[in-house]
Amino acid sequence: MSTTPAEIFDDDLDLPDPLALRRYTALVGLDHIKTRLLKEAEVILKPSLLEDWSTAMHGAVLPAVRLMAHRPPLIIFSGDVGTGKTTLAETFADAIAREHHITVRVKRLSLRTRGSGIVGEMTRLIGTAFDTIIAEARANRGRRPLILVIDEADALAQSREASQMHHEDRAGVNALIRGISQIAAEELAVLVIMCTNRGDALDPAIRRRAAAEFDFSRPDDSQRGAVLARIFDGVTLSEGEIATLVRLTGPNGRGYGFTYSDLTDRLVASTCLAAYPDQPVTAQMIISQVKANPPTPPFTSRH
Ligand SMILES: Nc1ncnc2c1ncn2[C@@H]1O[C@H](COP(=O)(O)OP(=O)(O)OP(=O)(O)O)[C@@H](O)[C@H]1O
Ligand SMILES: [Mg+2]
Structure with missing residues (x-):
């Protein structure tokens, strides 16, 4: 039986949204991450902003800007439990939506609860998630940027530790890389955020591709x-x-x-x-x- 998009995603969150703004504002100690993340996300979701900047500053779109446009649109949040990873992933684009007067849609996929145990399940889940996201992004052609939050992404790494799961795990990782590469190749307005408690255990092939990785820790x-x-x-x-x-x-x-x-x-x-x-x-x-x-x-x- 195949999994339908309605079953693999939690309810979509459309930003701006007053509750999202409140959750975002209540986050303490993440200002350094917020600042960098907003820039990263803004230029991934609206590449024309970087081109405008380059034209204003250099009189032309620099080759460096073209190179940036093809970066895999992936950001990793890693770190300790209960430190704001999920909250930040779900809410940070509220500021971008408000500033640019656009709607940003957040689609949420949780691997730990949805993909446990069944061989092939994780690969199928990731494949279906990306098919849905890519179809939606193609249909709205940048008018409504999308953020895909892959929460509890340690599931993708954890299974690697059990050698009998090795093959399945690689397939899941490959499905993820394929999806991200497709988004980059088509320059779709999609940003993928992976949240994990175990950045170190995340597959190196995924880590290497990330545009940025942010580390979350307990409050001082x-x-x-x-x-x-x-x-x-x-x-x-x-x-x-x-x-x-x-x-x-x-x-x-x-x-x-x-x-x-x-x-x-x-x-x-x-x-x-x-x-x-x-x-x-x-x-x-x-x-x-x-x-x-x-x-x-x-x-x-x-x-
Ligand atoms: N930096 C923070 N400042 C203020 N409150 C926070 C912060 N981080 C987390 N919280 C509080 O903790 C709750 C849980 O946070 P969240 O689910 O985002 O953590 P997480 O890092 O995703 O945890 P886990 O690794 O267990 O999934 C939030 O609803 C919020 O109330
Ligand atoms: Mg979380």
Whole structure:
């Protein structure tokens, strides 16, 4: 039985979108990635911008610009769990859509949940995903750029570790490379973002082709401080109490501190539920929830 596009993609996200903007704005500590990513994405999705720049600066479209136009439209996000990879991939183009008054459509494919185990499944999934994307991009000829988010892309690498899966894995990797090359050859307005917890384990053939790779990590002291201040906005916390929370959510003898999502999802929920229904949130309550909910171990130490 073949997989239909409706089954392999989550719902499309059309940008600009107010919720996407809120999710994007709430990301802390990613400004260096955001700046570079926006430039990369802008010139991949709208190559004419680079030509205009070259003409303005050099009086001609430089050969270098032509070379850039044929780069594989692939960007890799790699790094620790709960550090904003998926959120950034799904929302960053909101800024591009607003600035250029266009709609950017985000199509999302998750490999870990959809392609597990069945031989041939992953190759078929990737093949169908690219067929759909390429047909859609050809039909709208750059009027509505597309972003394909391939989330949990470690599935493409992980299977390589089991030698009996080697052949299937290569086929999946090849299907991906074929799809990306086709998009580059036709100069379609499509950008592929792969998110993975294991950049190192990603197939070298894919890594080598990426236009850029961005590394995501857990929040440092000042980033945890910024997140804590935001999530507990409205709760009276002294500077000393914030400093204590920053210390307790840091490595604190464990070797790793809290991830962003440990703070924004788990700590927020457990603290509010501890206070609900008849007490206010206090610093002491947050501190005891921090102690009761240790941070998620880094991906590599989960095995
Ligand atoms: N840099 C950040 N700043 C603020 N909040 C963040 C950041 N990164 C993640 N979060 C919070 O954590 C939640 C999960 O983030 P997200 O799913 O994007 O992480 P991820 O890197 O894709 O994780 P995983 O590797 O587990 O898939 C987000 O909804 C957001 O609330
Ligand atoms: Mg993710």
